[in-house]
Amino acid sequence: MTTKLLFGKLPVNFEESDLKKSQNEGKDLIARSGKKEGVYTLSSELLEKLQSPRFAPVWETNQELAFKPIKPFRHTDRGYFGDPSFDSLFKKTGARKKLLSPKLGLEIDGLQLSKLTPRQKDDLALLVEKKGVIVFRNQDFKELSFEDLKKWGQYYGPLHVHNSSGAPLNEPDFHLIFDFRDKEGKNRFFDRHNSFITWHSDVTYESQPAGITALAMLQTGEGGDTQFIDTIEAYDRLSPTMKVFLDGLQAVHTSKEQIEGAKSGGGIERKPIVHTIHPVVRYHPVLKKKALFVNGSVGGSLGGFTRKILGLKDEESDALLRFLLGHLRTCLDAHIRASWDDKTVVVWDNRRVIHTATSDLEADSIRHAFRVTPVAERPVANEKEFNEWTPEKEKELIKHTQEYLQLTPEEYYNKFYSTK
Incomplete structure (x- = not known):
């Protein structure tokens, strides 16, 4: 049996029998589309520890x-x-419900996401955007079928x-999160880095990135909180002068490092690399408010997707991104x-918040979750652009x-900024 380390951290086998065992499938997993293909999955040892084997990552x-x-x-x-009364959810x-902070975050118990009516789903969308x-x-959300x-x-x-x-096998519409700690509890990421904190909004390299997003926990130990920051509040904290300077600027977001990192670890590339131009300040059409729309770290060394503010020279872009990312x-x-816990589902608005995992899982534990990720509108700078898109x-x-x-910065300025 060959074992490879996928993405630098997951022990993965090119092993048909392990996957059949975890999925309880009787199908031939190798022959597909008329040609011989393979399926990578976790090691046998890890598969045996999964509480939700139908969500085994492959x-x-x-x-x-x-794609x-x-x-x-x-x-x-x-x-x-x-x-806005939200009566369908609470009356x-x-x-x-319990506030998590005065402006950001809410905790709800006694309401099943799996059983919401269309009326309640609409109210949920507005509530998520407001909080x-x-x-x-x-929650019993994870008990639903893949189709539901x-x-x-x-x-x-x-x-x-x-x-x-x-x-999951044959279910590419789901994004799986899988992490584990051995009995020593060591995270090899810290061999080269001091911190695992990687603030980002999901898949902002897409032309139309994620909107309302649900992450459902399948299995977890102590630790591993997800942290969120309100980018509307972060924008509002800036001075009027800085807001005027930033409004209308554009930046490039890229999937390059994410895909190359996956490929270097033996993973797959479901889509070609994309580079997408987005506004630095994004307009939220429902809330009619503006938010900072940059994420990651300068150069992308610690994740995230924003790489350069266009129309600026490299040193200028790096300095401004360093300020904005540091402010966030x-x-x-x-x-x-x-x-x-393993019955928690978190729903958030990717247009409003950035988030990061927290790498403090207890020793000898597994963190396993799935994400349902609807995409939303194309990010725009203001209401006029939204209406004209x-x-x-x-x-x-x-x-x-x-x-x-x-x-060049001058050419970009003349084409996109000088007439605004």
């Missing part, structure tokens, strides 16, 4: 470059249809297929931590993105 090599980005479409936000339902993050306790989980997510938008992460990281009075305009921008990224 990497199917016949999915290599099998394309979602075609531009006009998103219909369900938050527009929500009732006579027995649901209990940024909602932690749902005592997909239908739940598709209510809020088309589902995102991740570039490279593990997914230290905005801990616009911050919450969501704790987990069309799929045709987006296709034209995508067509010329590589050309625009080759412009």
